[in-house]
Amino acid sequence: xxxxxxxxxMGQMLLAVAVALLFVQSLSAFLVYSAQRDSYxxxxxxxxxxxxxxxxxGREALRGADRPERAPFGGPRPRGFPLETTSSAxxxxxxxxxxxxxxxxxxxxxxQSLKVERIVIVHRRLGDDKRAxxxxxxxxxxxxxxxxxxxxxxxxxxxxxxxxxxxxxxxxVTRVLSPxxxxxxxxxxxxxxxxxxxxxxxxxxxxxxxxxRPLAALTRRVEDFAVARDLDGQIPVSGPEDMQRxxxxxxxxxxxxxxxxxxxxxxxxxxxxxxxxxxxxxxxRIESVEDxxxxxxxxxxxxxxxxxxxxxxxxxxxxxxxxPLERTELSALVVSVVEEYEDxxxxxxxxxxxxxxLELRPTWLRRALRNLIGxxxxxxxxxxxxxxxxxxxxxxxxxxxxxxxxxGSIESMMNPFxxxxxxxxxxxxxxGLGLALARAIADQHGGSLTLANRHSAEGRIEGLSARxxxxxx
Amino acid sequence: xxxxxxxRLLLVDDEAALREPLGEYLSRQGFTVIQASSAAEARTFLRxxxxxxxxxxxxxxxxxxxxFCRHLVEAQDLPxxxxxxxGEATDRIVGLEIGADDYVVKPFEPxxxxxxxxxVLRRAARGVPAAPENEAFLFEGWTLDPLKRRLTDADGAxxxxxxxxxxxxxxxxxxxxxxxxxxxxLDMVQGRxxxxxxxxxxxxxxxxxxxxxxxxxxxxxxxxxxGGGYMLAADVKRVALxxx
Numbered sequence: 001x002x003x004x005x006x007x008x009x010m011g012q013m014l015l016a017v018a019v020a021l022l023f024v025q026s027l028s029a030f031l032v033y034s035a036q037r038d039s040y041x042x043x044x045x046x047x048x049x050x051x052x053x054x055x056x057x058g059r060e061a062l063r064g065a066d067r068p069e070r071a072p073f074g075g076p077r078p079r080g081f082p083l084e085t086t087s088s089a090x091x092x093x094x095x096x097x098x099x100x101x102x103x104x105x106x107x108x109x110x111x112q113s114l115k116v117e118r119i120v121i122v123h124r125r126l127g128d129d130k131r132a133x134x135x136x137x138x139x140x141x142x143x144x145x146x147x148x149x150x151x152x153x154x155x156x157x158x159x160x161x162x163x164x165x166x167x168x169x170x171x172x173v174t175r176v177l178s179p180x181x182x183x184x185x186x187x188x189x190x191x192x193x194x195x196x197x198x199x200x201x202x203x204x205x206x207x208x209x210x211x212x213r214p215l216a217a218l219t220r221r222v223e224d225f226a227v228a229r230d231l232d233g234q235i236p237v238s239g240p241e242d243m244q245r246x247x248x249x250x251x252x253x254x255x256x257x258x259x260x261x262x263x264x265x266x267x268x269x270x271x272x273x274x275x276x277x278x279x280x281x282x283x284x285r286i287e288s289v290e291d292x293x294x295x296x297x298x299x300x301x302x303x304x305x306x307x308x309x310x311x312x313x314x315x316x317x318x319x320x321x322x323x324p325l326e327r328t329e330l331s332a333l334v335v336s337v338v339e340e341y342e343d344x345x346x347x348x349x350x351x352x353x354x355x356x357x358l359e360l361r362p363t364w365l366r367r368a369l370r371n372l373i374g375x376x377x378x379x380x381x382x383x384x385x386x387x388x389x390x391x392x393x394x395x396x397x398x399x400x401x402x403x404x405x406x407x408g409s410i411e412s413m414m415n416p417f418x419x420x421x422x423x424x425x426x427x428x429x430x431x432g433l434g435l436a437l438a439r440a441i442a443d444q445h446g447g448s449l450t451l452a453n454r455h456s457a458e459g460r461i462e463g464l465s466a467r468x469x470x471x472x473x
Numbered sequence: 474x475x476x477x478x479x480x481r482l483l484l485v486d487d488e489a490a491l492r493e494p495l496g497e498y499l500s501r502q503g504f505t506v507i508q509a510s511s512a513a514e515a516r517t518f519l520r521x522x523x524x525x526x527x528x529x530x531x532x533x534x535x536x537x538x539x540x541f542c543r544h545l546v547e548a549q550d551l552p553x554x555x556x557x558x559x560g561e562a563t564d565r566i567v568g569l570e571i572g573a574d575d576y577v578v579k580p581f582e583p584x585x586x587x588x589x590x591x592x593v594l595r596r597a598a599r600g601v602p603a604a605p606e607n608e609a610f611l612f613e614g615w616t617l618d619p620l621k622r623r624l625t626d627a628d629g630a631x632x633x634x635x636x637x638x639x640x641x642x643x644x645x646x647x648x649x650x651x652x653x654x655x656x657x658x659l660d661m662v663q664g665r666x667x668x669x670x671x672x673x674x675x676x677x678x679x680x681x682x683x684x685x686x687x688x689x690x691x692x693x694x695x696x697x698x699x700g701g702g703y704m705l706a707a708d709v710k711r712v713a714l715x716x717x
Contacts, residue, residue, distance in 0.1 A: 272558060273532055273558040276558040276579045276580055277488045277490065277491050277558060277579060278490055278491070279579070279580040280491050280495075280556075280558075280579035280580035280581065281488070281490045281491040281494050281495070281580075282580070283580040283581070283582065283583065284491070284494040284495045284498050284583050285494045287498055287583050287584075288498075299582070302580060306580060326631055327628070327629055327630040327631060328630055328631040328632075328633070329626060329630045329631065329632040329633070329684075332632040332633045332634070332683075332684045333633040335633075335680075335683055335684065336633040336634065336635055336684075339635065339680060340635075357626070357628055357630030358630075362631065362633060366633075
């Protein structure tokens with residue numbers, strides 16, 4: 001059931017309005033119908049009352065005072081069925097009496113000061129009433145009525161009214177032919193209700209669409225902006241005024257965010273420049289240190305500072321790279337990074353690779369690979385690098401034979417300034433930015449970086465495996 | 474290079490903190506160093522004096538290093554080495570495109586700077602064009618843009634090569650279908666990373682094959698010539714590059 005409910009604003013509002021409107025309109029239609037039906041019924045009863053009054057008081061009773069005595073009553077004889085006088089009530093034993101109509105008729109006759117002992121009103125099909133149907137069939141034969149029309153009329157609704165006047169044994173029975181109130185009243189009412197319903201729903205749908213369309217565009221824009229972080233493709237202001245203000249406010253916020261990011265980039269550039277120049281000066285000055293060992297140590301320290309500075313600056317810039325994507329042959333890139341380490345005499349092994357061209361940022365990806373291989377060498381003493389394809393993704397795997405990472409802390413290893421070695425002893429090197437940067441670079445390429453321990457057959461940890469994936473094409 | 478007269482270096486950097494110790498260091502290395510704190514000051518000096526090479530900071534107040542470099546290369550035909558604090562690839566390429574001969578990223582190792590100064594001066598003395606010409610080499614579907622050191626395959630994907638591999642490939646492309654023996658290759662490829670190249674030519678050739686051969690165990694492009702050396706078995710076309 002829950003799955004069938006609409007999730008969108010448009011769907012939910014349409015459903016709510018449709019249900020509420022249906023309920024309210026049904027209620028109102030029902031009230032209108034019962035009021036109309038009531039007055040229609042009263043009209044029919046008045047016809048019956050008229051006949052009874054006329055019969056009991058005689059036609060003279062209706063003659064106006066200005067008319068001469070015995071003058072014709074005027075107008076044609078009432079159509080329908082003549083009044084019948086019977087010795088018993090007109091209803092059969094299992095017929096349902098219409099108590100509501102009976103009390104109403106009693107009131108009408110009372111107003112005519114006709115003393116009535118008992119009233120019986122029942123509803124029948126014309127065809128079910130013996131006397132009425134006999135009379136109708138005679139009439140129909142006389143006029144050679146077609147069969148279908150006869151059947152239709154035989155199905156008509158007949159009100160049979162029996163009245164026993166006060167002090168009399170006999171019943172006066174009158175019959176009034178009345179088309180079912182339903183046909184007359186209900187169908188136009190339903191038609192009208194549905195018409196209003198359709199017009200209202202169309203109006204609501206129109207307004208909702210005007211609201212939800214810019215909303216959907218705004219949602220798409222927010223998603224795009226989260227990735228691209230630039231002002232290209234800002235959405236134009238449209239929709240109702242509330243929506244327009246939301247879009248305006250959103251665009252203003254985007255501009256502000258981009259300004260902040262620009263400011264950040266400028267600031268980082270300035271920090272980089274302002275720190276690297278004195279570091280360069282320092283690097284020149286240490287050349288005058290006589291002691292070779294001491295000078296080499298100083299140079300290493302400066303290199304460490306520079307590397308950390310570069311990592312911090314890169315981490316801050318990685319989400320907003322200024323260099324464009326470039327179609328690059330990935331295996332050559334992986335191989336060339338591995339060869340850099342080979343040249344330094346590091347134990348890096350190259351496993352299987354295969355050629356594939358991808359859109360990527362080579363400078364950044366090199367950096368991620370260097371960080372991962374560097375970690376493997378630092379903590380695992382060896383590194384095995386391989387490149388393959390797996391389900392639409394390029395997969396670079398870097399394995400080491402080190403102690404791995406305790407399962408609970410794998411995720412936190414990816415956070416900046418977290419290192420495998422809790423002592424933060426600088427002999428193991430780095431500021432703990434390598435993995436954070438590698439993961440951010442994987443994200444930048446729409447891919448991912450996952451770390452997992454490698455287990456031997458006995459379940460012992462054999463080393464760590466870093467898996468960097470990038471979507472192909 | 475003339476060994477009798479000292480080489481005159483014009484050092485242009487707005488940061489006195491770097492300029493002064495660097496000037497002293499270079500003087501100790503046997504160069505005559507003239508210091509300038511801005512492009513304007515350097516221009517004034519060059520009006521009346523001569524320099525053999527300019528060391529130029531990119532980010533300076535007033536006229537920046539890139540614009541001054543353009544002037545130096547076009548008007549004075551002076552070799553230029555950039556000193557840059559920025560390390561991004563795009564800056565490097567821009568620097569080389571406007572005619573700088575080399576660059577070092579701050580903070581650089583002073584000895585490396587000296588090595589590069591000597592290498593640029595050597596090239597200038599030999600009359601080798603300071604910057605590679607703006608043309609590309611086409612061979613067997615591959616394209617090498619020497620300026621950007623960019624090798625692309627038939628599908629236009631960039632194939633990463635190291636600077637040694639780049640020079641090795643350039644040597645082959647400049648002498649297609651010629652047998653180049655190991656000594657000759659070593660001579661042509663000898664560069665500032667010479668210490669990396671000690672690992673023998675064969676090793677570098679096999680690395681280059683790994684990147685450009687369809688099957689590096691059965692090489693077709695760079696063939697081994699028995700007893701001789703290596704040969705590029707492809708025709709090479711030079712095509713002028715449009716400025717991007």
